[in-house]
Amino acid sequence: MMSFKLAFKNMKKNMKDYVIxxxxxxxxxxxxxxxxxxxxxxxxxxxxxxxxxxxELMIQVxxxxxxxxxxxxxxxxxxxxxxxxxxxxxxFGLYMLLGMxxxxxxxxxxxxxxxxxxxxxxxxxxxxIFGSQLMSILVAKLFEADMEEYRFIFSQAAMLKxxxxxxxIYLIVMILNLFTVAKYKLIDLLNxxxxxxxxxxxxxxxxxxxxxxxxxxxxxxxxxAITGVTSPIADKFMTAIGLGVVGTFxxxxxxxxxxxxxxxxxxxxxxxxxxxxxxxxTNSKINTTVFSMSIICLLLFxxxxxxxxxxxxxxxxxxxxxxxxxxxxxxxxxxxxxxxxTSSNGKDTFNYTDEQRxxxxxxxxxxxxxxGFDKSNFSDYVEISEYHVNGVTAKETLGPVLEGIAKDxxxxxxxxxxxxxxxxDYNKLQKLxxxxxISLKDDxxxxxxxxxxxxxxxxxxxxxxxxxTIEGKEYKPAFSECINTVISISTQAMETGxxxxxxxxxxxxxxxxxxxxxxxxxxxxxxxQAIENKIVDISSxxxxxxxxxxxxxxxxxxxxxxxxxxxxxxxxxxxxxxLGITFLISSAAILAxxxxxxxxxxxxxxxxxRRIGADEKMINSALFKQIAIFFMLPLFLAIIHSIFGMKVxxxxxxxxxxxxxxxxxxxxxxxxxxxxxxxxxxxxxGSKNIIKEEN
Amino acid sequence: MKNVLEVRNVxxxxxxxxxxxxxxxNISFKVQEGEFVGxxxxxxxxxxxxxxxxxxxxxxxxxxxxxxxxxxxxLKGNKLNKFRREELGFIFQDFNLLDTLTAYENxxxxxTIQRVNPKEIKERIETVSEKLGIKEILKKYPYQVxxxxxxxxxxxxxxxxxxxLVLADEPxxxxxxxxxxxxxxSFENLNKNLNTTILMVxxxxxxxxxxxxxxxxxxxxxxxxxVKGSQSRKEFxxxxxxxxxLLGGELNDVI
Numbered sequence: 034m035m036s037f038k039l040a041f042k043n044m045k046k047n048m049k050d051y052v053i054x055x056x057x058x059x060x061x062x063x064x065x066x067x068x069x070x071x072x073x074x075x076x077x078x079x080x081x082x083x084x085x086x087x088x089e090l091m092i093q094v095x096x097x098x099x100x101x102x103x104x105x106x107x108x109x110x111x112x113x114x115x116x117x118x119x120x121x122x123x124x125f126g127l128y129m130l131l132g133m134x135x136x137x138x139x140x141x142x143x144x145x146x147x148x149x150x151x152x153x154x155x156x157x158x159x160x161x162i163f164g165s166q167l168m169s170i171l172v173a174k175l176f177e178a179d180m181e182e183y184r185f186i187f188s189q190a191a192m193l194k195x196x197x198x199x200x201x202i203y204l205i206v207m208i209l210n211l212f213t214v215a216k217y218k219l220i221d222l223l224n225x226x227x228x229x230x231x232x233x234x235x236x237x238x239x240x241x242x243x244x245x246x247x248x249x250x251x252x253x254x255x256x257x258a259i260t261g262v263t264s265p266i267a268d269k270f271m272t273a274i275g276l277g278v279v280g281t282f283x284x285x286x287x288x289x290x291x292x293x294x295x296x297x298x299x300x301x302x303x304x305x306x307x308x309x310x311x312x313x314x315t316n317s318k319i320n321t322t323v324f325s326m327s328i329i330c331l332l333l334f335x336x337x338x339x340x341x342x343x344x345x346x347x348x349x350x351x352x353x354x355x356x357x358x359x360x361x362x363x364x365x366x367x368x369x370x371x372x373x374x375t376s377s378n379g380k381d382t383f384n385y386t387d388e389q390r391x392x393x394x395x396x397x398x399x400x401x402x403x404x405g406f407d408k409s410n411f412s413d414y415v416e417i418s419e420y421h422v423n424g425v426t427a428k429e430t431l432g433p434v435l436e437g438i439a440k441d442x443x444x445x446x447x448x449x450x451x452x453x454x455x456x457x458d459y460n461k462l463q464k465l466x467x468x469x470x471i472s473l474k475d476d477x478x479x480x481x482x483x484x485x486x487x488x489x490x491x492x493x494x495x496x497x498x499x500x501x502t503i504e505g506k507e508y509k510p511a512f513s514e515c516i517n518t519v520i521s522i523s524t525q526a527m528e529t530g531x532x533x534x535x536x537x538x539x540x541x542x543x544x545x546x547x548x549x550x551x552x553x554x555x556x557x558x559x560x561x562q563a564i565e566n567k568i569v570d571i572s573s574x575x576x577x578x579x580x581x582x583x584x585x586x587x588x589x590x591x592x593x594x595x596x597x598x599x600x601x602x603x604x605x606x607x608x609x610x611x612l613g614i615t616f617l618i619s620s621a622a623i624l625a626x627x628x629x630x631x632x633x634x635x636x637x638x639x640x641x642x643r644r645i646g647a648d649e650k651m652i653n654s655a656l657f658k659q660i661a662i663f664f665m666l667p668l669f670l671a672i673i674h675s676i677f678g679m680k681v682x683x684x685x686x687x688x689x690x691x692x693x694x695x696x697x698x699x700x701x702x703x704x705x706x707x708x709x710x711x712x713x714x715x716x717x718x719g720s721k722n723i724i725k726e727e728n
Numbered sequence: 729m730k731n732v733l734e735v736r737n738v739x740x741x742x743x744x745x746x747x748x749x750x751x752x753x754n755i756s757f758k759v760q761e762g763e764f765v766g767x768x769x770x771x772x773x774x775x776x777x778x779x780x781x782x783x784x785x786x787x788x789x790x791x792x793x794x795x796x797x798x799x800x801x802x803l804k805g806n807k808l809n810k811f812r813r814e815e816l817g818f819i820f821q822d823f824n825l826l827d828t829l830t831a832y833e834n835x836x837x838x839x840t841i842q843r844v845n846p847k848e849i850k851e852r853i854e855t856v857s858e859k860l861g862i863k864e865i866l867k868k869y870p871y872q873v874x875x876x877x878x879x880x881x882x883x884x885x886x887x888x889x890x891x892x893l894v895l896a897d898e899p900x901x902x903x904x905x906x907x908x909x910x911x912x913x914s915f916e917n918l919n920k921n922l923n924t925t926i927l928m929v930x931x932x933x934x935x936x937x938x939x940x941x942x943x944x945x946x947x948x949x950x951x952x953x954x955v956k957g958s959q960s961r962k963e964f965x966x967x968x969x970x971x972x973x974l975l976g977g978e979l980n981d982v983i
Contacts, residue, residue, distance in 0.1 A: 304846035309837060313828040641824040644785070645885065646813020647841045648806050 036137060040144035047121070053629060053715060054113050055153060057622035061106045061615070062157020063164055066195045068095050068102075068611045070165045070188035074172045084176055087600030091607065098608055099198075102615045107202045109619040113626055114206045118142070118213060120630055125214070126222030135214055142210045150203040154196060161195070162187060175603040235320065240290025247283035250276050255677040270681065277674060278331065284670060285326045289319040307647060307655040314635070315662050322627060326667050329620040333671035333709075334678060336616040337701055341675075342682045343609025345697035347602040349686075353525055354598050358591040359466035360550040361561060362568065363521040366397050366586045368418070368544050393585055397549040400586060404571045410564050414551030415465045417458035420543040421450035424503050425532055430480070433497050434490045441486065453543075454520070455536045465550060468518050471533070477511035479533040481518055483526040491515050491530060503538055521548065524594045524601075565592050613704060620667070621712035625719075628660055632720035639724040656720055664713045668705070731794075732893050732925045733759040733782065738791035740777055740948075751777040753948035754791075759893070764919040764926045766939030768968070770975070771931070774948040776897065779929045783895050784812050796892040813841055817886030821898035823878040825870040831881045832866040838885045856884045859922075860914050876907025880914060887924055894918075896928040900935045912938045933972055937965040944971055951975065 044051060075088045125138050169186050254276035257269045293316050297303050303312070319326060370393040374383045385393075392400055397416055398408055408414065427447045431438055438445065459481075460470040473479060478501055482488045492514040501508045520531050553564040568590065642652055740752040751774045759765050769775040780786035782793055784800050793800050796815055803811055818824075825834050832853060839849050857863045860880045865873050870881070879899060886894050896915075900908035916938055918924040930936050938961070944952040952971050956964045 300846040300849075304836060304840050304849055306840055306843070307837070309829065309833050309840060310826065313826070313833070317828045637824075638826055638828075641826060642837075642841075643809075644783075644812075644818050644820075644824065645838050645841060646809055646816075648809035650806070651841065 036140045037144055040141045040148060043121075043124070043141070044145060044148060047117070051117065051149070053622060053625045053712070053719070054117060055149065056715075057113070057618055058110065058149070058153035059157040059160055060618050061109070062154055062195060062199055063161035064611070064614055064618075065099065065102065065106070065198065066158055066161030066188075066191050067165045067168050068607065069099060069194050070161075070168075070186065070191035071095060071172070071607075072190060073186045073188035074165070074169050078169075078173055078176065084596055084600070087596065087603070088176070091600065091604040094604055095607060095611065098611055099194075102611065103198050103202070105615055105619055107205065109622060110202050111206055111209060112623065114146070115209070115213070116626055116630070118210060122217070122222045125217060126219060129217075129219050129222065135217070138217075139211050139214050142214060143207055146203055146207050146210065150199070154199055157199075158192060158195065161191075172603070175606065176599055235287070235290045237290050237294045240287040241294060243283055243287035244291035247280050247287060250283060251280035254280055258677045259680050273681075278327075281330055281670065281674075282323065282327045285319060285323045285330070285666075288666070289316040292316075307642065307651055310638075310642070311655050311658045311662075314638075314659050318627075318631060318659075318663060319666070325623055325627070329623060330667035330670045330674075332616045332620045333668055333705075334674040336613045336620075337671060337675040337705070338678045338682055339616075340609045340613035340704060341679060341697040341701040342686060343605045343613075343697075344700045345683070346605050346686055348696060350525070350598050350602050354595060357519055357524065357526060358522045358594055359468065359519065360522050360591070361553040361564075362549075362551050362588055362590045364397050364401075364549045364551075364586050364588040365521065366400065366547050367393055368546050369393055370585065389585055397547050397586060406567055406571055410554055410567065411551040412554040413465060414549060415458075415461045416547060416549040417454060417462055418541075418544045419531075419546040419548060420453040420455075420539050421545050422453045422503055422532075422534070422539065422543055423450075425451050425453055425501055427451060429501055430499065430530070430532065431490060431494050432499050434493050438487075438490050441490075451530060451532050452546075453532045453534055453539060455539050456533055457536050459533045462520065462550060463518065465552070466519070471511075471516065473511050473533065473535050475535050475537065476506070476508055477535070478508045478538075479511045480515045481520060481528060481531045481533065482515040483517050483519065483528045484530075485526065487529045488515050488517075501532075503534070506538070508534065508538065522550065522589050522591060522594060524598045562592065565590060613701075614708065617705065617708040618712075621664075621709050624664055624667075625712045625716040628663055628716045629719050629723065632656075632723045636724055652724070653721060656724065657717060660713065660717050660720060664709070664716070668709065730761045731758050732761045732763075732796055733927065734792075734794040735778075735782070736792045736794070738778070738781060738793060739789045740774075740781060740786070741789045750948050752781070752788075755945070755948070755950055756791075757943060757950065757953075759925060759927060761925055762919070762923045764915070764938070764940045765928070766936040766942040767927070767929045767945060768931060768933075768936050768942055768972070769945035769951075773945045775929045775931075775945050778945065779895060779897055779927070782893075782927065783816060783818065784808050813838075814889065815892045817889060817891035817894040819879070819882050819886050819894065819896040819899045821901035823870070823875075823882045823902070825878055825882055825885075827870045830867055830869055831862065831873070834870070834881055835866075835885045835888055838889050842889060852888055853884075856888050859917065860884050874907065875903050876910055879903060879907070879911050883911070883914065883918075887918060887922070892925065894924055894926045896926060898930055898932075899928065900930065900932060905934075908932075908935065933965060933968045936968055937961050942968060944975060946975055 071088065071092045075085060075092070128138055128141075129135075165186055165188070254273045257273040257276070260269075293312055296308070296312055303309055370385045370390045372385060372390070374385065375381070392403075398414070402408065426449060427438070427445060428435065430451060431447075435447065439447070456471070456473050463470050471479060480491055480495060482491050495510040495515065496513040498509055515530075516533075519528055521528075553561045555561045555564060568588065572588075639652055639656075642655075647655075735755060735757050738752055738755050739750065742749040742751055753774075755778065767775050767778065777786065781788050782795075782800075784803070788801055791801070795811075798811065798815075800808070800811060825831075826837070829837065835853050835856070836849050839852065840846075844852075853866070854863070857866055860883055862877060862880050862884060865877055865881075870878055873881070879902075883899075886896075899915075900911060903911060912935060915926060915928075919926055926939075928935070928939060936942050940956050942954045943950055944954075952974075954964070954967055954971060959967070
């Protein structure tokens with residue numbers, strides 16, 4: 034009972050140190066609960082089957098991310114706990130001096146961890162349960178579901194999972210504490226209070242040299258990032274990341290020595306007010322926290338990249354959807370199927386039935402009628418043919434840029450014929466889509482392409498006037514760049530290239546495929562959905578997600594495209610939020626704890642400043658500057674890293690179309706401002722309170 | 729001679745009605761410009777409280793303290809801070825140097841707080857450090873120098889602003905006897921050659937013997953006063969011992 038009392042009193046007494054730790058634990062628990070309660074969110078909403086499938090997948094992904102998040106939070110808790118325990122050596126020394134055994138001290142620590150654990154879990158779960166109500170609004174909005182009747186959401190599974198995961202972390206903390214206590218020697222404990230703080234000094238000349246090297250290393254990493262990186266597995270990408278990490282460590286190792294040297298050179302700044310004090314304090318603080326600063330900087334860098342990529346991906350997906358779906362459905366069907374088909378690796382062989390082969394000769398609209406889908410369901414439709422033309426392969430159309438393209442798209446088969454459509458077919462289709470029609474002279478061709486990475490190559494090739502030769506006749510480009518439109522509706526800008534030729538250049542025997550785009554009859558969403566349901570009914574696998582396969586036909590529908598896209602958006606947004614918030618609170622909490630404990634260590638120093646006549650305003654401003662420098666430095670470097678990191682991210686994400694970086698940067702800034710800024714202010718006011726002179 | 733410090737009927741109470749402690753019980757005295765005054769007393773006699781009140785760190789319950797014509801019991805907030813940094817210099821038992829700053833910077837800080845022109849700072853520090861014999865250690869950090877040197881750095885910081893009054897709280901308390909003697913020699917030097925007014929609290933008779941005049945405090949009241957006059961330090965020291973014996977108690981044990 035005595036131990037319990039002591040443990041409880043200690044917690045109360047150390048509240049100043051513990052409050053930020055406690056808040057961080059509560060936030061961690063709450064976030065963990067919220068992102069794991071997605072199953073209940075789903076149940077609470079009225080969603081279509083396909084959306085439910087998407088959410089199911091999202092829950093699985095979030096579950097995997099949760100493991101990673103647990104690791105990060107686990108490290109944070111172990112670090113913070115260790116840090117707080119270290120600060121209490123003197124207290125433990127006193128207990129031992131009074132005759133308390135190691136065992137008793139361990140019991141006290143155990144009880145303390147238990148108390149904090151139980152409290153933080155309880156409060157965190159309560160916060161989480163209320164937070165998940167807000168979350169359900171976000172989920173409903175992302176999935177465009179109605180929240181007609183409000184339902185209180187509570188997920189028992191998520192609660193259990195949260196309790197088990199965090200209990201596990203706390204258990205590890207308890208065991209580690211036992212080891213720590215076992216190592217204590219009385220004399221060290223009693224002397225711990227005597228401030229024999231290590232003043233780590235670095236040779237200023239060496240600092241300057243290392244600083245310059247670190248800038249060079251970072252510069253080279255940035256250079257690699259913006260020049261050579263096209264995929265996240267490329268060698269250059271890994272080298273850039275590795276150099277970035279090394280450069281970051283060197284930067285923080287040498288920064289304070291360098292900065293000190295720099296500011297000292299300006300007597301006007303250095304010898305003004307308490308600047309000297311601020312600089313020296315920061316100098317010694319950074320020198321003792323090189324490792325944490327670097328880790329925090331990298332965490333912030335990842336946060337910024339993950340979060341802003343998630344948002345920009347989300348935005349670009351939504352913006353593109355409309356543009357990519359000018360019709361309700363696109364169906365394709367191969368023309369004139371052979372008897373057998375061998376897959377490209379030569380292992381699998383399919384035999385097509387006579388019925389299938391016969392069907393492949395009739396237009397799509399007839400096949401649809403045959404399976405019970407009447408053309409009266411369309412208010413309008415266009416059916417066109419696609420051709421493979423001898424002499425029109427990537428090798429010819431992209432002749433001048435082959436080298437670059439082979440490097441960027443190693444999987445591209447240069448000998449494979451490009452898809453060709455006739456000018457009249459193209460214009461019919463674009464008319465249906467409400468887009469501009471074109472005209473070509475009889476020796477001209479045009480290219481449709483909207484996939485960014487490919488388009489730049491095609492544009493170059495077109496502007497160089499690359500000629501095509503078909504049956505002895507030469508064709509030159511009609512336009513110096515690709516037409517930015519769609520042939521088939523899709524979720525993203527994925528049209529890698531379709532060649533448009535004058536009608537007379539194309540022979541019917543080259544036809545290999547048919548394509549039908551249609552607009553459902555009906556004005557309202559309900560009417561359109563009813564027709565969509567007919568499509569689902571006749572499809573062989575009973576699904577409308579992406580590929581509806583009936584007979585030989587495969588289909589994309591606007592409705593499934595939208596739903597799939599919403600799924601990607603939502604998953605990406607949630608992962609971004611989940612990781613972003615976890616990383617942010619982890620790094621901000623470490624900085625805050627370090628800063629607060631420094632403030633209580635430095636109480637004496639502020640007392641000295643007061644005695645020699647510094648007024649409160651001066652002291653507070655010195656404190657503010659110190660904390661601001663400490664918080665802003667890792668963020669500052671992380672932002673610079675991110676400028677280049679985002680460049681790489683946007684290249685990788687260009688698969689999903691143009692990225693709207695600007696609004697995502699604003700959103701990221703808001704998130705960082707709220708969490709990081711919150712911790713910063715809490716630290717400043719907490720520190721101000723600590724150094725205040727009690728009278 | 730002008731009065732630098734005048735303490736008039738100062739009282740300081742702690743606690744509440746039911747349990748009142750008079751730390752200072754109606755003390756009055758004056759210190760003239762250029763004087764070196766010692767205050768002696770046992771622990772708990774109220775000497776540190778008195779010094780804290782004079783140094784504006786603590787507030788009096790009643791009475792007035794006039795330093796260089798200003799009644800500091802009437803000052804508040806930033807005016808008090810301004811007064812403290814411009815008129816007073818402090819020397820503490822445990823030096824109170826900032827361990828992240830070099831000796832030079834520790835001294836300079838007293839000037840930068842007063843927003844002294846950076847160009848002037850170097851010259852002033854050189855002059856003062858020469859007088860205190862710490863010119864060679866200006867680039868060192870506090871943990872790299874001896875206790876005596878630390879206290880001389882602290883003294884340099886206290887006098888560099890040309891304060892009207894230097895307040896020293898047990899300045900030799902943490903020093904060995906050799907360092908203590910060196911420090912006191914430099915105090916004497918400052919007092920005689922720069923006409924610095926020093927008020928020093930101590931319970932060490934040897935330290936006190938460097939002063940021109942000593943006030944003895946017991947239970948919050950002035951118990952006795954000794955003036956050195958034309959006596960040698962040895963004679964003065966013996967006189968002090970006599971009073972200390974008379975005072976009895978803990979002070980005796982310390983010697």
